[in-house]
Amino acid sequence: MMPAILTTHDLTVGYRTRTHTITPIASPLNLALHRGELVCLMGANGVGKSTLMRTLAAMQRPIQGKITLDGQDVSKLPAPALATRLSVVFTDRPELGLMNGYALVALGRHPHTDWTGRLTPHDEDVIRWAIDALGARAFAHRSVMELSDGQRQKLMIARALAQESAVILLDEPTAFLDLPRRVELMQTLQEVAHTTQRAILLSTHDLDLALRSADRLWLLTERGVNVGVPEALIMNGAFASAFHSEGVAFDYASGSFAMAHPKHGVIGLMGEGIEANWTAHALRRVGYEVLMLPFQPTPPCLVVELQATAHGMVWVLTHHHHATSFSTLEALLQHLTQLQHDTISLAHQEVA
Amino acid sequence: MISHPPLPAPSTRLDLGLRPVWLLVLLGGGGGLFLLSLALGSVSIPFDQVLLILRGGTPEKASWLNIVLKFRLPKAITASLAGAALGVSGLMMQTFFKNPLADPFVLGISSGASLGVALVVLTAGTAGGMLLAGFGLAGDLLLVSAAALGAAVSMLLVLVVASRIHNNMTLLILGLMMGYFVSAIVSLLLYFAIPERIQAYLNWTFGSFSSVTWDQLPLLAGGVGVGLSLALVLTKPLNALLLGERYARSLGMNIPLMRLWIVGATALLAGTVTAFCGPIGFIGIAVPHLCRNLLRTSDHRMLVPASILMGAMLALLVALIAELPGSELVLPLNAVTVFIGAPIVIFVIVRQHHAHETFNL
Numbered sequence: 001m002m003p004a005i006l007t008t009h010d011l012t013v014g015y016r017t018r019t020h021t022i023t024p025i026a027s028p029l030n031l032a033l034h035r036g037e038l039v040c041l042m043g044a045n046g047v048g049k050s051t052l053m054r055t056l057a058a059m060q061r062p063i064q065g066k067i068t069l070d071g072q073d074v075s076k077l078p079a080p081a082l083a084t085r086l087s088v089v090f091t092d093r094p095e096l097g098l099m100n101g102y103a104l105v106a107l108g109r110h111p112h113t114d115w116t117g118r119l120t121p122h123d124e125d126v127i128r129w130a131i132d133a134l135g136a137r138a139f140a141h142r143s144v145m146e147l148s149d150g151q152r153q154k155l156m157i158a159r160a161l162a163q164e165s166a167v168i169l170l171d172e173p174t175a176f177l178d179l180p181r182r183v184e185l186m187q188t189l190q191e192v193a194h195t196t197q198r199a200i201l202l203s204t205h206d207l208d209l210a211l212r213s214a215d216r217l218w219l220l221t222e223r224g225v226n227v228g229v230p231e232a233l234i235m236n237g238a239f240a241s242a243f244h245s246e247g248v249a250f251d252y253a254s255g256s257f258a259m260a261h262p263k264h265g266v267i268g269l270m271g272e273g274i275e276a277n278w279t280a281h282a283l284r285r286v287g288y289e290v291l292m293l294p295f296q297p298t299p300p301c302l303v304v305e306l307q308a309t310a311h312g313m314v315w316v317l318t319h320h321h322h323a324t325s326f327s328t329l330e331a332l333l334q335h336l337t338q339l340q341h342d343t344i345s346l347a348h349q350e351v352a
Numbered sequence: 353m354i355s356h357p358p359l360p361a362p363s364t365r366l367d368l369g370l371r372p373v374w375l376l377v378l379l380g381g382g383g384g385l386f387l388l389s390l391a392l393g394s395v396s397i398p399f400d401q402v403l404l405i406l407r408g409g410t411p412e413k414a415s416w417l418n419i420v421l422k423f424r425l426p427k428a429i430t431a432s433l434a435g436a437a438l439g440v441s442g443l444m445m446q447t448f449f450k451n452p453l454a455d456p457f458v459l460g461i462s463s464g465a466s467l468g469v470a471l472v473v474l475t476a477g478t479a480g481g482m483l484l485a486g487f488g489l490a491g492d493l494l495l496v497s498a499a500a501l502g503a504a505v506s507m508l509l510v511l512v513v514a515s516r517i518h519n520n521m522t523l524l525i526l527g528l529m530m531g532y533f534v535s536a537i538v539s540l541l542l543y544f545a546i547p548e549r550i551q552a553y554l555n556w557t558f559g560s561f562s563s564v565t566w567d568q569l570p571l572l573a574g575g576v577g578v579g580l581s582l583a584l585v586l587t588k589p590l591n592a593l594l595l596g597e598r599y600a601r602s603l604g605m606n607i608p609l610m611r612l613w614i615v616g617a618t619a620l621l622a623g624t625v626t627a628f629c630g631p632i633g634f635i636g637i638a639v640p641h642l643c644r645n646l647l648r649t650s651d652h653r654m655l656v657p658a659s660i661l662m663g664a665m666l667a668l669l670v671a672l673i674a675e676l677p678g679s680e681l682v683l684p685l686n687a688v689t690v691f692i693g694a695p696i697v698i699f700v701i702v703r704q705h706h707a708h709e710t711f712n713l
């Protein structure tokens with residue numbers, strides 16, 4: 001592992017009110033961010049992610065302890081010196097003036113230009129590189145007012161890249177993006193971290209994204225911070241306990257959260273492939289615990305079997321030897337709902 | 353093997369999108385208006401004669417020499433300086449407060465000046481009153497001193513407050529409240545004052561570019577010159593402030609220091625102009641909008657010089673119209689600034705939506 005670039009030493013973060021000090025995160029924190037790694041900061045709402053982010057960005061004073069950046073105390077670095085070492089992207093979308101994408105990214109060169117802000121050929125090269133790294137070349141000449149949230153977000157991140165700081169902090173950078181754009185952005189950030197040896201720390205709520213691209217996680221809880229490879233934190237149960245909540249359970253197999261107690265009992269599912277996966281998804285969503293079955297079980301309860309026919313996929317629901325087939329998933333779900341409401345009349349049908 | 357042709361270079365040019373040629377256009381327009389305001393007035397003087405006088409020649413009519421050199425030239429210079437100062441300080445305040453309605457006087461500078469003038473005009477003893485009643489040179493000087501003192505005191509107050517308060521919105525509200533306070537005091541003074549004095553005070557509030565003499569001009573030019581130079585030096589932090597204070601700080605800007613410089617430069621510009629010309633409204637709010645609209649940029653490296661030129665142009669135009677060329681009448685300046693400025697701003701904002709773009713309204 002590369003040497004640590006951003007380090008916290010017995011750090012306590014929080015804020016002071018007139019009467020008392022509030023420290024949401026258990027302290028002291030001794031964390032280290034290394035060059036060439038993408039770290040995701042995760043934690044339940046209100047556990048202090050933003051407070052920690054702001055403190056690391058030197059926007060807020062630590063209650064106790066200190067933060068060093070490349071060996072220097074952050075609170076003692078003057079703003080211009082800090083800007084060449086650390087750049088930030090905040091959650092809120094700033095109101096931008098009349099400028100094009102290139103001019104926005106060019107603002108990132110401020111710590112490197114003279115008092116007039118004049119761009120040298122080297123500055124221009126760095127700006128173009130940052131624009132290309134984020135894949136923003138196609139719209140960088142347009143006015144930022146015409147751009148979508150996602151495009152503006154890319155430019156704001158390119159601006160942080162153009163700042164050429166060793167550390168980049170991003171507060172929920174994926175919040176305004178659709179799912180494909182999120183995946184794309186995380187890949188970009190991971191690539192930037194790995195290829196340019198920058199240390200990138202970003203806070204996110206998106207467990208799936210973090211699992212896909214983070215080199216390590218900082219998992220905040222009220223009891224402290226768990227640091228490690230994402231998969232390891234899932235396996236040792238740190239994840240489940242960090243987000244522990246009544247009625248929601250962590251599924252260790254898929255690495256996602258689901259309702260803890262299925263409402264309607266167990267349903268068997270026979271079938272393979274994408275269709276079976278999404279049928280299982282739908283059944284879980286309406287409140288069943290789904291058992292994937294390799295064959296028809298002997299004591300029949302509630303079983304759905306997927307059958308491929310000449311007319312397409314058919315869902316066959318077997319209930320007490322009584323089979324009903326459905327040509328759409330929606331029809332199956334509607335029937336199951338009916339079943340919940342109306343078990344008695346169904347029983348009558350069986351007798352008849 | 354299929355050989356791929358090299359990818360064509362992207363056709364779109366990547367640059368900051370600045371259009372400096374507009375600065376030349378504004379410079380030309382300003383120069384033209386400057387000459388026009390020397391030629392037009394209650395007496396029309398042919399252009400060639402004006403140029404002759406400026407080169408030091410003797411015109412066909414001896415009286416023209418006096419009219420141009422003693423009255424119109426100092427007035428045109430005053431208008432240019434005042435317009436430039438108000439335009440630039442308005443721009444700085446709009447960026448600083450991220451508010452399209454901010455103007456040079458949001459910090460309470462003109463309130464301070466008007467309180468100074470009101471105190472002198474409305475409560476001066478008989479001697480002062482006599483001077484003012486005649487409105488001679490000494491009376492003028494007294495007014496300028498009172499306004500300058502009032503502006504200076506409020507400037508200092510604003511600087512002290514700005515160095516202690518770390519929230520721009522609080523600063524804005526304090527400026528507004530100070531304005532209300534001062535107008536309440538002025539109302540009281542007006543209520544108990546005699547009509548002649550009230551008239552003298554009202555005359556000052558109308559604003560004027562013609563009361564500055566050659567002797568006073570260096571003072572005005574000095575204050576405005578220093579303020580404008582500061583604004584030109586501050587273009588980089590002003591650009592960083594476009595992203596908001598937090599981002600500006602993350603880009604290496606020393607916020608407390610820059611706040612003092614920006615507020616100080618604005619106070620100097622607005623204070624100097626108010627001391628010599630009275631409270632000139634509307635130019636400060638209109639000019640930045642016109643410049644942003646014309647140049648289609650928020651980059652202060654363009655906007656500051658553009659506001660200097662556009663401010664000078666607008667002030668010269670307003671002064672020229674207030675003069676009602678060909679007649680003996682002179683209209684109150686502040687009425688004309690609104691008549692000219694308000695429709696322009698309304699037109700620009702309604703048509704271009706650029707205020708929306710800049711300020712997320």
